[in-house]
Amino acid sequence: xxxxxxxxxxxxxxxxxxxxxxxxxxxxxxxxxxxxxxxxxxxxxxxxxxxxxxxxxxxxxxxxxxxxxxxxxxxxxxxxxxxxxxxxxxxxxxxxxxxxxxxxxxxxxxxxxxxxxxxxxxxxxxxxxxxxxxxxxxxxxxxxxxxxxxxxxxxxxxxxxxxxxxxxxxxxxxxxxxxxxxxxxxxxxxxxxxxxxxxxxxxxxxxxxxxxxxxxxxxxxxxxxxxxxxxxxxxxxxxxxxxxxxxx
Amino acid sequence: xxxxxxxxxxxxxxxxxxxxxxxxxxxxxxxxxxxxxxxxxxxxxxxxxxxxxxxxxxxxxxxxxxxxxxxxxxxxxxxxxxxxxxxxxxxxxxxxxxxxxxxxxxxxxxxxxxxxxxxxxxxxxxxxxxxxxxxxxxxxxxxxxxxxxxxxxxxxxxxxxxxxxxxxxxxxxxxxxxxxxxxxxxxxxxxxxxxxxxxxxxxxxxxxxxxxxxxxxxxxxxxxxxxxxxxxxxxxxxxxxxxxxxxx
DNA sequence: GGGCCTTCCTGTCGATCTGACAAAAAGCTA
DNA sequence: TAGCTTTTTGTCAGATCGACAGGAAGGCCC
Numbered sequence: 001x002x003x004x005x006x007x008x009x010x011x012x013x014x015x016x017x018x019x020x021x022x023x024x025x026x027x028x029x030x031x032x033x034x035x036x037x038x039x040x041x042x043x044x045x046x047x048x049x050x051x052x053x054x055x056x057x058x059x060x061x062x063x064x065x066x067x068x069x070x071x072x073x074x075x076x077x078x079x080x081x082x083x084x085x086x087x088x089x090x091x092x093x094x095x096x097x098x099x100x101x102x103x104x105x106x107x108x109x110x111x112x113x114x115x116x117x118x119x120x121x122x123x124x125x126x127x128x129x130x131x132x133x134x135x136x137x138x139x140x141x142x143x144x145x146x147x148x149x150x151x152x153x154x155x156x157x158x159x160x161x162x163x164x165x166x167x168x169x170x171x172x173x174x175x176x177x178x179x180x181x182x183x184x185x186x187x188x189x190x191x192x193x194x195x196x197x198x199x200x201x202x203x204x205x206x207x208x209x210x211x212x213x214x215x216x217x218x219x220x221x222x223x224x225x226x227x228x229x230x231x232x233x234x235x236x237x238x239x240x241x242x243x244x245x246x247x248x
Numbered sequence: 249x250x251x252x253x254x255x256x257x258x259x260x261x262x263x264x265x266x267x268x269x270x271x272x273x274x275x276x277x278x279x280x281x282x283x284x285x286x287x288x289x290x291x292x293x294x295x296x297x298x299x300x301x302x303x304x305x306x307x308x309x310x311x312x313x314x315x316x317x318x319x320x321x322x323x324x325x326x327x328x329x330x331x332x333x334x335x336x337x338x339x340x341x342x343x344x345x346x347x348x349x350x351x352x353x354x355x356x357x358x359x360x361x362x363x364x365x366x367x368x369x370x371x372x373x374x375x376x377x378x379x380x381x382x383x384x385x386x387x388x389x390x391x392x393x394x395x396x397x398x399x400x401x402x403x404x405x406x407x408x409x410x411x412x413x414x415x416x417x418x419x420x421x422x423x424x425x426x427x428x429x430x431x432x433x434x435x436x437x438x439x440x441x442x443x444x445x446x447x448x449x450x451x452x453x454x455x456x457x458x459x460x461x462x463x464x465x466x467x468x469x470x471x472x473x474x475x476x477x478x479x480x481x482x483x484x485x486x487x488x489x490x491x492x493x494x495x496x
Numbered sequence: 497g498g499g500c501c502t503t504c505c506t507g508t509c510g511a512t513c514t515g516a517c518a519a520a521a522a523g524c525t526a
Numbered sequence: 527t528a529g530c531t532t533t534t535t536g537t538c539a540g541a542t543c544g545a546c547a548g549g550a551a552g553g554c555c556c
Contacts, residue, residue, distance in 0.1 A: 008262075008297030011301065012258055014256075078328055081326060184532085188534065189536095207522080208531095210530080210533065211521065211534080212532090214534090231515070415504085434544060436506090437506090437542095457553075458501085458503025459553095461505090474543095479544070499554100501552105501553080503550100503552085506550090507548085509546090513540105513542070515539095515540090517537085517538085518537080521532100522534095523531085523532085524531080526527100526528090
């Protein structure tokens, strides 16, 4: 700590967003096709640099959330910092990654200024090599892992649903994020046993197929007790592979 | 995203360290007395700016860990980003906070270039108002909360212990971090039941008082199953207040 | 050595929680 | 009304948890 002439470096700060949602029972992440170098034409996470020296970091994340995905009032939490030297060929860029959870809404992607935004299945992304820009593949992996863990201990799953939802809707969230199939009877009992997790609203849901389901809304509790333990064993069908089918 | 003349801002990047350890059954955090403005003379977390534009952020954290606390090879994980405009009166500074866990070693603080480093009890810090520089009070709170949660689900507790330890040592970690008293019999059963958490080494420990205790070392498992549930109820003595005494 | 202290370790019991089922309830379609 | 679907309520055995009893293994003092 000499007082001489040393000056600490100033560095470019960016935000990147891992926006997860459920579409047709599949977990999907929002990607945008890059319109500038580097990685021109490659898919990347939505994000960008701080606007000016006075913009708050989370405010920048919400701004990008609105600009690039047309989303507001969704769950948003910090995921981590990605700042290895060399991760951006333009020079030193430190990126703060955020995890956002969006409910499956009627209109898929509205108000995106870059029309090159699209939802991509997390399954395809993690297994089949889809080349992404920068270290965004790793960021997405970390984001999904975060979501998986938080589904166990917190009420995060309700962020995937709309204002009201059925217990089956909630089960689809758990199945998609964890990539497993769950027993509906036990899931039902467990969810209702977690105090403060969900609150019944009076009404029922349009039964497209079977018995009408009761509707619930998110409860006040953030930490689940007892937790939704991710069990080691799964029903005969085992892991979910693709398609909701599983017609044995 | 105009291509005009706009240039993203460059910002000062710092690291701050929440270094936790156990000293005489109490959870303590390392603080240093500031030698420069702002907050001259106030206690603050160890930390500092990146050395140059090419230093990795975690490397900077390890450098500070070594320089200011004389520690190496301790558990270190990212805690979060603290970057609100205005948190540093000098201008915009974004700080990446890290959580470090140090075992209770023989020599308390060695090799600190700032001799103004000292351990402070977390209890005193969180309850009695001890003014800290910047937003470091909040960072410490977040660090302790992180430690509390991770003690439940991961093998983080072993990071507070040395190479080998007894189950009682481990229990002291849980009691100090959670601020509760635990039943030794149930704790023993639970720890031994968590598969891969601890591995017995053959020997016993010098019994200063009672029956010699078996020694263990940390196991390979990072995620505990079953977890060490933080129960709602506690033995009659209730919360730990101060002092190991509890002589009724 | 014999009490008596301490702490460590093993075990027991009832309450709670979990996973694997059965079966009833409540809609739709034919 | 029969048959199909999905939701909801149970049942039952096994795992786990908190509260506690009691034996094991040292040291200390007489």
